[in-house]
Amino acid sequence: MQISPFGPRQEPRPPHTSSPTSTTRRRRLALASVGALVLSLGLAACGGDDEAKDGKTTLTVATFNEFGYEGLLDEYMKENPDIKVVQKKLGTWEEHRDNLYTKLAAGSGLSDIEAIEGDGMPAILEEKGAFIDLSDDAVDGRWLDWKVKAGTNADGELIGYGTDIGPEGICYRSDLFKKAGLPTDREEVAALFADWDTYFQTGKDFVKKMPDTAWYDSSKGTSQAMINQLAYPFEDEDNKVVATSNPEVREVFDTVTSMQSAGLATNLDQWSPDWVAAFQNDGFATMACPGWMLGIIEGNAAGVKGWDIADAFPGGGGNWGGSYLTVPAMGEHQEEAKKLAEWLTAPEQQVKAFDAKFTFPSQVEAQEDPVLLKATQPFFNDAPVGQILSNRALAVELQPYKGPKYADIITAFQAAILRVDQGQESPDEAWDSFTADVERIG
Amino acid sequence: MTSQPTTAPAGEVSSSTSPAGPAQAVEPLPRDTPPRLTLRQRLSRWDVRFSPYLYVSPFFLLFLVVGMFPLAYTAYVSVHEWGLIGGKGEYVGLDNYRAIFADRYFWRAMRNTVSIFLLSSIPQVIVALAVAGLLDTQLRAKTFWRMSVLIPFVVAPAAATLIFGNLFGDRYGLINGALGLVGIDPIAWHVDTLPSHIAIASMVNWRWTGYNALILLAAMQAVPRDLYESAALDGAGKVRQFLSVTIPMIRPTMIFVVITSTIGGLQIFTEARLFDNVGLGGSDRQWQTVTLYLWELGWRLRDLGMASAVAWLLFLFIVIFALVNLAVSARLGAGGRK
The missing domain is CATH 1.10.3720.10 (MetI-like)
Known part of the structure; x- marks a missing residue:
């Protein structure tokens, strides 16, 4: 820019060239370049919201499905006036997980407390340093041992505080049982669900008399229940994938697919609109139901009379689902978040959550709580669900080992069974493609 | 080149979009072949010549940031082992492809x-x-x-x-x-x-x-x-x-x-x-x-x-x-x- 030589030569402006025009233009030019700069900088400088202006600390709690926390969070805010809690709810664990991993990868944006579904926990435990260690003397002995174990990583850090567990009973339609000439009384029915052989045999008798109604809701639910009774279904203790070489897995696969050909399955994909509609169309007579499923049945089967729950589960006990609360290391208020998570997962609070949404507590003390044990459910023929689920929790003898690939493998496993249900592949073909899928997952 | 009454007002952008505009205006002085322009004239010339690009530049700057950069970065990521959370691993060439x-x-x-x-x-x-x-x-x-x-x-x-x-x-x-x-x-x-x-x-x-x-x-x-x-x-x-x-x-x-x-x-x-x-x-x-x-x-x-x-x-x-x-x-x- 050679401005100086021109400087002295600057002539007086011609009278009709008004100086404002020129300065305006120059200013405009400057503005344009500044504008461009601001635009590009603005992109880099987004994010970073400040503390609430009223001096309150805002904590965010991200959950999915129903945790029954709405009333509890209000209670916490009343007890702690300097804390404001905002709950972020998503519909399903899958959506929540996708959001969680996207933000973990981005390194920002996670809530102060993130709920994690039990099946997703092994993969989360692998993310070293992403979540803080929540170990605390105050929580020693609070939960069932296996619940704590599944929330602890290889370094012995407690990553998740247990919320609920999913002890399973069998929910059944007593009205359809009656039509098929089966007993309807809760206790007599329980004998029919003592083991898988009796359960399937009763199913075969049932579909003979009621050909338009399937025995269970979906192969997905039934196979999940059976997989949850294996010690090392898909991975051994060194996280080596054994899914396709494990004879027990093959046995579950063969059993479920042979029951499909015997007409016991609806052949519907669990959680699909058709599956939801089947509740209203006498589509099936029984289903594996963990505590949190009761609310779902009540919703899907609104207006249908005859649902009941038996205090039995084939093959002993079974647990399906149940979650944890974690505190991401990227959070700004880790201490406050840990305190809130500790409070939410205390037995007293979890009993209230059970009262709200039937999420069965994973806390030893809460399971013996008289309020919980006395809880009944009108929709399920006034069944004493608190007592039944409590018995079902005690019957759980074994927790399957779940490694980091568990969630991906069971998705592939259930897709393979669904292919048989849908008539796309024979059981052998489906097993072969499942084997290929597992190799692909690695 | 003292006051030229015929000189077009320096930098009337609207009058002409051709960059030759101001130069034309000084043509009546044939003895002085490349006439020296005043700063303002020069500026106006640059204005006419370059500011259209400046005006469209925000789009291209944005495009560079949100279009070209991700495209190039994606290519870079695609030749590496790269975990969603673990991040960059080894260079693997075209193995991913x-x-x-x-x-x-x-x-x-x-x-x-x-x-x-x-x-x-x-x-x-x-x-x-x-x-x-x-x-x-x-x-x-x-x-x-x-x-x-x-x-x-x-x-x-x-x-x-x-x-x-x-x-x-x-x-x-x-x-x-x-x-x-x-x-x-x-x-x-x-x-x-x-x-x-x-x-x-x-x-x-x-x-x-x-x-x-x-x-x-x-x-x-x-x-x-x-x-x-x-x-x-x-x-x-x-x-x-x-x-x-x-x-x-x-x-x-x-x-x-x-x-x-x-x-x-x-x-x-x-x-x-x-x-x-x-x-x-x-x-x-x-x-x-x-x-x-x-x-x-x-x-x-x-x-x-x-x-x-x-x-x-x-x-x-x-x-x-x-x-x-x-x-x-x-x-x-x-x-x-x-």
């Missing part, structure tokens, strides 16, 4: 993408053209009809997908119920490949046809009306007028619509993702599109290296498709003009 070419689900995703693209884009453009043609005629309550075709576009795709999910239920769905009334066997929308593609394509078409129709309508309105008069005098009927006057006249807009729907049609994600609750495109990947495949690799299997490689393959694939479509649609328009 090789692994994708060896994955049967990639080829299935390609097949599904092309099939859904054909089932969506082609009917979409044809129907949009017909709808626009109808809207271009003398109708009562024109604005009402024009706005109506845009309503599907305003509905959130996720919400629309839920409604369509109930329509296309295999067993208790409305469509199969209606087919049953006329004695047609239920169609397995979530099982068989082609029906699932038709279902997804119909969601896409429902959403985009009205939007494209409005764009085409805008172009049709700009066609000089006297062309239709002369065509009518020559004895051309309405259909003939539409084919021989309207379509050739809106060719540039047609090409725009074809290219954008090509790009969109090859990137279908939401409709396929939400067609079942697992989100991987069916028990046998019947309707897994390439974008869904990319998402599975990146976010389910947490391998961003592979996902980036798919992103690049998809990019190249779209460029090729768009070029082919450009050639085809350009020829179509030219054929009509003969």
Whole structure:
């Protein structure tokens, strides 16, 4: 820019060239370049919201499905006036997980407390340093041992505080049982669900008399229940994938697919609109139901009379689902978040959550709580669900080992069974493609 | 060069966009061949010459930041081992690409993408053209009809997908119920490949046809009306007028619509993702599109290296498709003009 030589030569402006025009233009030019700069900088400088202006600390709690926390969070805010809690709810664990991993990868944006579904926990435990260690003397002995174990990583850090567990009973339609000439009384029915052989045999008798109604809701639910009774279904203790070489897995696969050909399955994909509609169309007579499923049945089967729950589960006990609360290391208020998570997962609070949404507590003390044990459910023929689920929790003898690939493998496993249900592949073909899928997952 | 009364006011941008403007003004002084310009004149010259670029620069700067940079960075990621959370690993060259070419689900995703693209884009453009043609005629309550075709576009795709999910239920769905009334066997929308593609394509078409129709309508309105008069005098009927006057006249807009729907049609994600609750495109990947495949690799299997490689393959694939479509649609328009 050679401005100086021109400087002295600057002539007086011609009278009709008004100086404002020129300065305006120059200013405009400057503005344009500044504008461009601001635009590009603005992109880099987004994010970073400040503390609430009223001096309150805002904590965010991200959950999915129903945790029954709405009333509890209000209670916490009343007890702690300097804390404001905002709950972020998503519909399903899958959506929540996708959001969680996207933000973990981005390194920002996670809530102060993130709920994690039990099946997703092994993969989360692998993310070293992403979540803080929540170990605390105050929580020693609070939960069932296996619940704590599944929330602890290889370094012995407690990553998740247990919320609920999913002890399973069998929910059944007593009205359809009656039509098929089966007993309807809760206790007599329980004998029919003592083991898988009796359960399937009763199913075969049932579909003979009621050909338009399937025995269970979906192969997905039934196979999940059976997989949850294996010690090392898909991975051994060194996280080596054994899914396709494990004879027990093959046995579950063969059993479920042979029951499909015997007409016991609806052949519907669990959680699909058709599956939801089947509740209203006498589509099936029984289903594996963990505590949190009761609310779902009540919703899907609104207006249908005859649902009941038996205090039995084939093959002993079974647990399906149940979650944890974690505190991401990227959070700004880790201490406050840990305190809130500790409070939410205390037995007293979890009993209230059970009262709200039937999420069965994973806390030893809460399971013996008289309020919980006395809880009944009108929709399920006034069944004493608190007592039944409590018995079902005690019957759980074994927790399957779940490694980091568990969630991906069971998705592939259930897709393979669904292919048989849908008539796309024979059981052998489906097993072969499942084997290929597992190799692909690695 | 003291006060030149004839000198154009320095930098009247509006008077001339030619950079030679101010130079012309000093021509009356032939003895002094390259006349020295004042600072203001020079500035105005730069202004005229460069500021248009400056004015459009925000777009290109933005494009550089949000378009070119991700494109280049994705290429960089695609030649590395790269975990979603673990981040960068070893340099692996083209191994990710090789692994994708060896994955049967990639080829299935390609097949599904092309099939859904054909089932969506082609009917979409044809129907949009017909709808626009109808809207271009003398109708009562024109604005009402024009706005109506845009309503599907305003509905959130996720919400629309839920409604369509109930329509296309295999067993208790409305469509199969209606087919049953006329004695047609239920169609397995979530099982068989082609029906699932038709279902997804119909969601896409429902959403985009009205939007494209409005764009085409805008172009049709700009066609000089006297062309239709002369065509009518020559004895051309309405259909003939539409084919021989309207379509050739809106060719540039047609090409725009074809290219954008090509790009969109090859990137279908939401409709396929939400067609079942697992989100991987069916028990046998019947309707897994390439974008869904990319998402599975990146976010389910947490391998961003592979996902980036798919992103690049998809990019190249779209460029090729768009070029082919450009050639085809350009020829179509030219054929009509003969």
